[in-house]
Every structure is written in C-alpha cells, then in structure tokens.
Amino acid sequence: MRLPMIVAAVLSMLTPAMADWQATLQAARGQTVYWNAWGGDARTNAFITWVGQETERLYGVKVEQVKLTDTAEAVTRVLSEKSAGQDQNGSVDLIWINGPNFESMKSQGMLHGPFVADLPNSRYLDLSPSSPASVDFTVPVDGYEAPWRLAKFVFVYDSARVRTLPTNMAGFADWAQAHPGRLTHPAPSNFMGATFLKQALIELAPDPRVLREPVDDASFETATAPLWDWYDALRPNLWRGGETFPENESIQQQLLNDSEVDIAISFDPASAAAAIEQGLLPETARVFVPVGGTIGNMSFVAIPYNAAHREGAMVVANFLLEPSTQARQQDVTVLGSFSVLDPAKLDAEGVAAFAALPSSPALPALADLGPTLLEPHGSWMTRLTEEWARRYTK
Numbered sequence: 001m002r003l004p005m006i007v008a009a010v011l012s013m014l015t016p017a018m019a020d021w022q023a024t025l026q027a028a029r030g031q032t033v034y035w036n037a038w039g040g041d042a043r044t045n046a047f048i049t050w051v052g053q054e055t056e057r058l059y060g061v062k063v064e065q066v067k068l069t070d071t072a073e074a075v076t077r078v079l080s081e082k083s084a085g086q087d088q089n090g091s092v093d094l095i096w097i098n099g100p101n102f103e104s105m106k107s108q109g110m111l112h113g114p115f116v117a118d119l120p121n122s123r124y125l126d127l128s129p130s131s132p133a134s135v136d137f138t139v140p141v142d143g144y145e146a147p148w149r150l151a152k153f154v155f156v157y158d159s160a161r162v163r164t165l166p167t168n169m170a171g172f173a174d175w176a177q178a179h180p181g182r183l184t185h186p187a188p189s190n191f192m193g194a195t196f197l198k199q200a201l202i203e204l205a206p207d208p209r210v211l212r213e214p215v216d217d218a219s220f221e222t223a224t225a226p227l228w229d230w231y232d233a234l235r236p237n238l239w240r241g242g243e244t245f246p247e248n249e250s251i252q253q254q255l256l257n258d259s260e261v262d263i264a265i266s267f268d269p270a271s272a273a274a275a276i277e278q279g280l281l282p283e284t285a286r287v288f289v290p291v292g293g294t295i296g297n298m299s300f301v302a303i304p305y306n307a308a309h310r311e312g313a314m315v316v317a318n319f320l321l322e323p324s325t326q327a328r329q330q331d332v333t334v335l336g337s338f339s340v341l342d343p344a345k346l347d348a349e350g351v352a353a354f355a356a357l358p359s360s361p362a363l364p365a366l367a368d369l370g371p372t373l374l375e376p377h378g379s380w381m382t383r384l385t386e387e388w389a390r391r392y393t394k
Contacts (some may be wrong), residue, residue, distance in 0.1 A: 021120055024311045029060035029304045031312030036074035039067025047335045055319050061312045071101045078110050078304045090306035094313040097302045100378035105302065106144055112303040112310055116141025119314065121321035123195055124350070126342040132298050133340060137141035138212050138377045145300035148320040149329060150338040152296035152369055156272045160284040168290045169200040173230055176237035183263040184239035184246060184255065188385045191297065192249045196265055199295050201227050202373055211376035215383050224384070228391065235392065236328040257281050268337030269369055273360035277332055287364050293371030298340050316378060323350030331357050338366065369378050
C-alpha cells in the first residue's frame, strides 16, 4: 500500500476533529513559521528558540523568530500586504499580540480563525466567556488568538529593608510620605509605568465598570479625578522628587538591587525568583500584591489571515499549550512565566510536571496573588498616559 493510501486509511479511522488535526500536522511538516515576537528579553528569546527546536524534532516545523521592538511593526506589515491585495503567502505567520493591536487586526479582518478550538491542547484551557483566556483588554477573543503565558502585575521589594508594605494603591501615598524617595515607577510612556497608573485607576475610580467601555471625555474626567488627587500627593515623595523616572522595568529593578529604592514593579509574578537566579536581585527579594488583587492578562499568539504557513503556526500554537511546555516555561531557571492552563483540567502527567518544578522562597503561589483584575479597554491607556504627560512633564 502506497504512503498516501496508508495516510488516508489512518485518517478514516479517526474522529472528524482528530482527522482534521492529523491533516494539519501533515500539511505543516516542512514549513518554517515566522514568529513575530518582541525581542527585548533574552530568556524569552531563548525559550522561543527551544520551542522551534522541539517543533522541528517532533513535527518537522521550524520556527524563525522575527524580533520586534514594537508589535505594531508586524501589524503594519500585515496591513500593508492586505492593502496591496496580498491575501496569500504573507510574510507573518504568527504574532505575539495583545490589547489594541489584537483589536485592530480583528476588527479589520486581518486574522485567521477562529482556530483555538481546533487545537487539541485547548482542552486544558478555561474558555468560558469571562475567563482571561477569552478576553483581551475587554475584547472577546472569539478563538482568534491562543494564550501562551500569564502576566500579572506585582510589586517586588527587599524584605531585608522593608518591614511594612501598602495594602492597597491608596496606601502608597502614605507609604511614600513615610519613606520619601524610596518609591518610583517607570515612565508611563513605558507599558509598566502605564500599568501602575491603570492599577491605581481601577481601585480609585468611582465606578470602575466604565473602564470596560471605550473612553470618552465625560467618563475620563469623572473616573480619573480621584487618581490625579492621589498622584499629586504621591509624586513629591517619589524617587528624585518625582521629577525623573526610570525608563523601563529593568532599570527600576537595578535601582532596587542598588538599594536606591525599596519597591519595584513587574508584570511577572516569578520575576523576583528569576532575577535572584540570575544574580540581579538579592536573595531577600520578595513579591507582594494589594489585597484586592491586581491587573492580569494572558499573552496570546495570533495567525494573520494571509499567513503563508498557517498549518505550521497552528502546530506551534498547540505546542505552546502542551502541559510539559507550560511547565518548562514556568520553571524559574528557564523563563518563570506562570502557566495559562486551568489546573483543574490537567491529567496526572500534567500535574506531575508542575509539581516537579524547582521552588523558591521568592516565588509566590498562585493563591498568594489574589484576584485577577481585567485590563481596562485599551483606549484608556492611551488617554491616561497622554494626560499624565500633560500634567507632569515640562
């Protein structure tokens, strides 16, 4: 029996869903997936390299990371191809994407899908309508992007120097007054600085439900009034009098390591443990969150509508959801990003993979991180950072 006949016979014995996936695997073999992903983190880049090695070994699918400084670069590339009528053989196969970029591509018909339900490993996800895997900055995912890593806003401090901590965002103003110059945040032009403001806005807004809708002038003025009162009280007691700010999270982490400040911020609950592992923070670094929880979201991958290697991209997206892949990703010696999988959906082998991970005193348990607060609509971040710049920069 010739090989095509053997393949056809095997496919005929599978369920329709499994037959479809076997056909995807067959079509993907030999493809090279051009994964457009932010390239600013060496550990993430190394993890993507490992993913490519494994998908090539297991499925014959290579991965080439196209390193971006801004996700909008890839979005613009796909938009240019769409405008030129290039509806096939596009240059982007997979994008690490979130928030406004996802909303823009989805609304303009620039994404392939829905495809998530076709991934065998989607069975490990909580895909209920309000889960973080189903909503991206208030925009329903609708199967057009697959999650791959969890992000949650946390504060990092040196427990050898700090004995009392704020329990909520409002308390940061009092804490800074009692510890002048020992707190700062990245500039809000950076995502981390903007998230610091959004975290405070969610807590201080009179009606946080308005943050779920696109911003308008009236809602912005009402919702942010308490925020600016709070920030006016906070700013004079910030590092360097609130006149200058670290450019990004890495520089702020260095300030914490150098004992110039006592608290830093991160969007990775494992960041303190990972930094200790790398010698970038003292072993006494720890993580805390406000009692009401913090902003969290999942990082997603999406496939452009004109991807040249669509099947290979689906294979990579599915591999990212393998419990063993997610466990390796959560290992603080590898990447340290928390898993997007629903623990209740794991089989015994998956549970064992996570149970075998190395522990660290600086690594919080998921239960220690409190509730996950959904991101405001993407339009709020733009208005928030613009207004901050108008008020506090010369």
